[in-house]
Amino acid sequence: MxxxxxxxxxxxxxxxxxxxxxxxxxxxxxxxxxxxxxxxxxxxxxxxxxxxxxxxYEKPEFGLRTVDVDGVEVAIHERIELKKPFCELRRFKRFTDDQGTLTKLKDQPAVLIVAPLSGHYATLLRDTVKTMLKDHKVYITDWTNARLVPTSEGGFSLDDYINYVQEFIRHVQSRYGNCHVMSVCQPTVPVLAAVSLMASRGELTPLSMVMMGGPIDARLSPTAVNNLAMNKSIEWFEHxxxxxxxxxxxxxxxxxxxxxxxxxxxxxxxxxxxxxxxxxxxxxxxxxxxxxxxxxxxxxxxxxxx
Incomplete structure (x- = not known):
């Protein structure tokens, strides 16, 4: 109600x-x-x-049109690489007529930024994306507002989240051989799980895994949020x-x-x-x-x- x-x-x-x-x-x-x-x-x-x-307040745009790469203004084209019911994998493709800069862009590594699914939209990482675009091929997870996903698409659990991350990593790897992965805040846990599962199966794992400000082991620095989770049952949250x-x-x-x-x-x-x-x-x-x-x-x- x-x-x-x-x-x-x-x-x-x-x-x-x-x-x-x-x-x-x-x-x-x-x-x-x-x-x-x-x-x-x-x-x-x-x-x-x-x-x-x-x-x-509606969902904001990334609004990234250009980026400065060593003094050269490079155009940005934002596009959807993969579209799944609960998430879109977005790529910020860079274009330039400067041959020297173009050669430099082609040799730069790819990075997958896994944005939080915890309230705000992925656009909250706009400045992070803009900074990374100077020396990386950038992809980002753009999570869909769950109220816009019909129930016919089924649910979205932690297992599904981890599977999405693995699929996105494999997609970027298939294009460039490998990539880096950066997770910010909430997704550090599913990203760690995704990469761990890939490693356990002997799959190719990302070149690096950056986990920024995430609750990997919340027991070490308990906060009010942590205490609430410990003092209330799952049934309490459900109700x-x-x-x-x-x-x-x-x-x-x-x-x-x-x-x-x-x-x-x-x-x-x-x-x-x-x-x-x-x-x-x-x-x-x-x-x-x-x-x-x-x-x-x-x-x-x-x-x-x-």
Whole structure:
């Protein structure tokens, strides 16, 4: 019921957030009658903040068009290499007319970046991808929002996750002979399992395996999250955080851990910091500090998309 209630509340809020956006523009326009009001800038800023607090945040784009490789601007073409029900394997192919740079690009190694499936989209690693593109052929896992996957596609378990990673590794290896693998945060566990299984079968394993900030052995540095997992049964989680996807989505009826719950958990870890950030955004709008306001929008457009 909680998921249905959340979606109903969001649908009811949508016209008000659209109205707030329109009001912000009207009061923010100096040529408007309302823009002549002595408090117009403050009113506009208030409506703008109201709009951003209530709006629905869509999946962002990677938006990588070019990358600098040793002083040469190289074009980037983003494309889907493999498409599976719960994930797309994306490649960022590089193009250039500079023959010297082209030869250099062909000799560079391939890397598979395994992005987290834990709330935010893979676009959160945009800067990581951009940096790696300077000296690697880059692939990344772009996980699908489970509410968009019909129940006819079956479930997606840890075993399936590990099998996906193995398939993606083999795909990149088939093109270049071998590759490097980098996992960030949550996927370090399935990546370690995938590579271990490949090694146990005598398969070709990646040239290197980088695991960044992941819970390989959470017992060594227990946190509040770790303690919650230890003090609550699996049945407790099933009854309190697992809900069925509402009927308006392709994956209607699928049992999921909704992204809005994960996002709420993220915000709850540092509520004062987020409140201060939004207040600073309000003040930046009043002062006309467009650079700081744009930086706030850029961060929260990504952070609030789950």
């Amino acid at each position: 909680l998921y249905k209630f959340y979606e109903a509340q969001r649908s009811l809020m949508e016209p008000f957030t659209d109205l707030a956006q329109s009001a912000a523009k009207v009061y923010g326009n100096p040529l408007s009658v309302f823009g002549q009001h002595p408090l117009a800038q403050r009113i506009s800023a208030g409506y703008d903040l109201m709009h951003r607090l209530g709006k629905d 309190n955080v697992i809900y069925r996807v509402p009927t308006r989505f392709p994956g209607a009826g699928r049992k999921v851990y909704p992204g809005f719950l994960q996002h709420s958990g993220f915000v709850a870890m540092n509520p004062s910091n987020h409140a201060r950030s939004h207040y600073d955004y309000f003040k930046d709008l009043i002062k006309g500090d467009d650079a700081s306001a744009d930086a706030h929008r850029k961060f929260y457009d990504e952070y609030n998309a789950v």
